[in-house]
Amino acid sequence: MRKLSVALGLATVFLASLAMAQAGKDQRRSGYQDMGPTLQKMQDDDTANPAMLYVQAGEALWTQKAGAADKSCADCHSAGSMKGVAARYPAIPPGGDRPVDLEGRINLCRTEHQKAAPFGAESEQMLDLSAYVALQSRGMPIAPPNDPRLAAFRMHGGQLFKGREGQLNLSCANCHDDNAGKKLGGATIPQAHPTGYPIYRLEWQALGSLKRRLRNCMIGMRAEPFDEDSEDYIDLELYLMDRARGMTMDAPAVRP
Numbered sequence: 001m002r003k004l005s006v007a008l009g010l011a012t013v014f015l016a017s018l019a020m021a022q023a024g025k026d027q028r029r030s031g032y033q034d035m036g037p038t039l040q041k042m043q044d045d046d047t048a049n050p051a052m053l054y055v056q057a058g059e060a061l062w063t064q065k066a067g068a069a070d071k072s073c074a075d076c077h078s079a080g081s082m083k084g085v086a087a088r089y090p091a092i093p094p095g096g097d098r099p100v101d102l103e104g105r106i107n108l109c110r111t112e113h114q115k116a117a118p119f120g121a122e123s124e125q126m127l128d129l130s131a132y133v134a135l136q137s138r139g140m141p142i143a144p145p146n147d148p149r150l151a152a153f154r155m156h157g158g159q160l161f162k163g164r165e166g167q168l169n170l171s172c173a174n175c176h177d178d179n180a181g182k183k184l185g186g187a188t189i190p191q192a193h194p195t196g197y198p199i200y201r202l203e204w205q206a207l208g209s210l211k212r213r214l215r216n217c218m219i220g221m222r223a224e225p226f227d228e229d230s231e232d233y234i235d236l237e238l239y240l241m242d243r244a245r246g247m248t249m250d251a252p253a254v255r256p
Helices: 002-024 037-044 051-062 102-114 124-135 148-162 172-176 210-220 231-243
Strands: 199-201 206-208 253-255
Touching (some): 051 124, 102 124, 124 206, 148 231, 210 231
Parallel strands (some): 199 253
Antiparallel strands (some): 199 206
């Protein structure tokens, strides 16, 4: 009996330790992990990934001179210097007082250094160039800057993520925290980690930014989307990137 009690005690300790280890394990999943093998293969094979067509166009834009300065991106930066850039935006640019996303940073370079007109939101040129820049960070961990000035913007983004709105009175967290992994209309509800933007969605048959995805979600909640140039999008993206800190970038990704 004593040996049995000792054995049971050891088993209890082992199971408790196992439960603690499991609890401490990172349970986050990217949208890639929620896809079936067919779509995963499409993303993994650069010859089959439709987003790579945009990357090729972005590479051409990278070397194309523009604006009154008659400069290209390549005149100031090597493609290799872009490694890790997409993984750390949104960030506050030099001389700025609030964060900008990757698209905003590209437009700052155009207006300040190339003396060219900014690309339009969701324009073909913006998507092409952001896909090319994002590709340089593929396989790297998401690493938002530890800039104390970002704290208030990140907190506001978290409030937006958790706040209920729209005719359905839902929040982002209701789907992507409370019901992640369940099915909605036959599709798996993801945890909403922005590891792959810009992404090629089969639903869109095109490449799109994170802002486009956020607008889609708001419309699905029957809420009024933010204005196209709203800073709320940046704050929400900042919160989402922090929530995905350490996860692997897989941009430009494919999603259903």
